Amino acid sequence: MSAFVTPTRTLISQAQLARPLGRTAYWTVFWVLIALFALAFLFPLYWMVSGGFKTPQQIIQTPPSLLPTSPAPGNFATAWRDMDLGRLILNTTLYAGGALVFQLVFDVAAAYALSKLRPVFGNGVLFAMLATLMIPTTVIVLPAYLTANDLPFTHWSLLNTPWAIWLPSVANAFNVFLLKRFFDSIPTELLAAAAIDGAGPLRTLWSVVLPMSRPILGVVSIFAVVGVWKDFLWPLLVLTDTSTQTVNVGINQLHVGVPENVFVAALAIASVPTIVFFLFFQRNIMAGLTAGAMKG
Structure with missing residues (x-):
């Protein structure tokens, strides 16, 4: 029947x-x-x-x-030459690449721990991380700037260094949530089989979980790179040296006295790397965002 x-x-x-x-x-x-x-x-x-x-x-x-x-x-x-776009794009590529590496390392580790290792108070930690998404970015700009200007205990200043961009980008609650949601969909039986074969948590993450997580890692990569590339307010505050500025801040600082058509041409050039990066990973967007709905 x-x-x-x-x-x-x-x-x-x-x-x-x-x-x-x-x-x-x-x-x-x-x-x-x-x-x-x-x-x-x-x-x-x-x-x-x-x-x-x-x-x-x-x-x-x-x-x-x-x-x-x-x-x-x-x-x-003219825009490339007069506005020194080569240096600005190189700086931004450095910041975006570092943010991508740090987010993949730390956010993946945090999401894996919350999803599969189940630490004590893990749900509370996840709730606190997601609660930060409700706080407007402009509210925490001043405390973040004061922290970057004078780190607690060490009293180091991160201004005009890549660390001022890299470190704040690591604490990305949305990416942690996306990664955890994907890791939750991975069958527990696969991890149990890896444990029987003698694999520890780190080996299981590297050999079992990450190969299955390419779609969501592509999505996180897009968010990490585009988030740094399009950011303006935070780099404007922490990168005051013209030799360290990102492309958005540099174009804003150098456009005075530049004809409008050259300024618009500079904006078009600055958008090319992110468009190319998006087209390279565009197949992973829907696959990664919907993969967490799969049932093991």
Whole structure:
């Protein structure tokens, strides 16, 4: 006797989709919404890139034009040279890479401990970490700055050093939550089998858990890199030396006296590394975010 399977209920029933009028209306609405959402997300990017090709007069004209009448690709070379974008991007790459390494090491260890090792008061620690997500970033900027300027006990100053970017980025409660949610979906039987074979917790994490966690590690990598690359307020406070500034802070400091079209071209160049990084890991986004829903 076959089991009775209840069909999934949706806004539109299968009977309505089977009718030509219902099917046509459904796909029309579907593609219209897809086009509107794509336009809402891609148009600002197009506007920025096209603005880099415009002349100074065209970029400030009213009403604005969608296409550059006389494309000037030299604006990008001027922005790269005059605003020292090579150094700024190199600095930001260093900060983003270090933040990525530190987050993968410490956040993975914290999530693994909370998920599989089950320490005493682990749920309380997780609750306290998630509670920090409810605190606005601007509220903790001043205490964080005072701490970075004068570390407790050691009295070291982290200002104008990569540590001022790396250390605060490690305490990422959202990434810990994502990783723990994924680790919870890994069957306990796999860890028990590894323990029977003589693997300790660290060996189990390295040989069993991490190979299965590539999707969520890709998601965390995207969040770590993009979070550092787009941040402005914190680097503005702790990186006052022009030789250590990130690309966002450097462009903000150097854009005075620069034509608007060259400034927009610099913004377009600064966005390229994160777009490339996103495209490289884009397959892992949905896989990682939905993997925690799997049942072992």
